[in-house]
Amino acid sequence: DAKTTQPTSMDCAEGRAANLPCNHSTISGNEYVYWYRQIHSQGPQYIIHGLKNNETNEMASLIITEDRKSSTLILPHATLRDTAVYYCIVRVAGEWYGGSQGNLIFGKGTKLSVKP
Amino acid sequence: DSGVTQTPKHLITATGQRVTLRCSPRSGDLSVYWYQQSLDQGLQFLIQYYNGEERAKGNILERFSAQQFPDLHSELNLSSLELGDSALYFCASTRQGNTEAFFGQGTRLTVV
Numbered sequence: 001d002a003k004t005t006q007p008t009s010m011d012c013a014e015g016r017a018a019n020l021p022c023n024h025s026t027i028s029g030n031e032y033v034y035w036y037r038q039i040h041s042q043g044p045q046y047i048i049h050g051l052k053n054n055e056t057n058e059m060a061s062l063i064i065t066e067d068r069k070s071s072t073l074i075l076p077h078a079t080l081r082d083t084a085v086y087y088c089i090v091r092v093a094g095e096w097y098g099g100s101q102g103n104l105i106f107g108k109g110t111k112l113s114v115k116p
Numbered sequence: 117d118s119g120v121t122q123t124p125k126h127l128i129t130a131t132g133q134r135v136t137l138r139c140s141p142r143s144g145d146l147s148v149y150w151y152q153q154s155l156d157q158g159l160q161f162l163i164q165y166y167n168g169e170e171r172a173k174g175n176i177l178e179r180f181s182a183q184q185f186p187d188l189h190s191e192l193n194l195s196s197l198e199l200g201d202s203a204l205y206f207c208a209s210t211r212q213g214n215t216e217a218f219f220g221q222g223t224r225l226t227v228v
Binding site for chain 1: 159160220
């Protein structure tokens with residue numbers, strides 16, 4: 001599995017766009033980029049995923065660079081309820097076992113704090 | 117609501133005891149995955165079942181075991197519990213043809 005690098009923490013003002021970056025320079029051609037978030041020890045929540053095209057859904061937009069070595073998750077109008085740890089994961093489609101660094105599926109992620 | 121149900125939500129037990137955690141996947145999902153998340157740690161893959169059969173194994177201790185039943189619900193059995201087994205245990209399910217995994221709300225296990 002490709003390793004991902006994310007900033008440890010970020011702040012965002014309520015109502016503004018939150019842009020969360022992720023580097024995945026060793027991504028393979030058949031690996032997707034997934035984003036999940038975890039709000040205070042709740043179950044990880046699926047946000048969005050993509051292979052090479054930009055994607056948008058009701059929660060967020062995913063921008064993947066042309067070389068696929070990095071991506072950005074965009075929450076267009078962040079609210080206080082978006083405060084969470086955001087995980088960028090690179091995986092072959094549908095394979096949620098194994099993982100880099102000895103079966104580590106999710107790493108540390110980015111702790112996003114949305115402030116009033 | 118992800119559609120994945122885990123029970124119980126909280127469990128407190130003593131060292132040396134045995135517990136069973138239960139997971140009901142989303143309707144129609146054949147794969148169930150179990151994960152462990154210790155305090156401030158990442159999510160570690162434990163084991164996967166697909167339609168009743170073990171499919172993949174990760175960092176699962178010999179004291180732990182799992183199974184998936186004909187109705188597709190799964191149970192994770194943890195025995196001879198140690199203080200270090202205190203953690204959040206999540207299950208997730210996936211559907212053939214889809215790529216994303218959907219997670220339950222987890223069981224918080226505290227071993228005292």
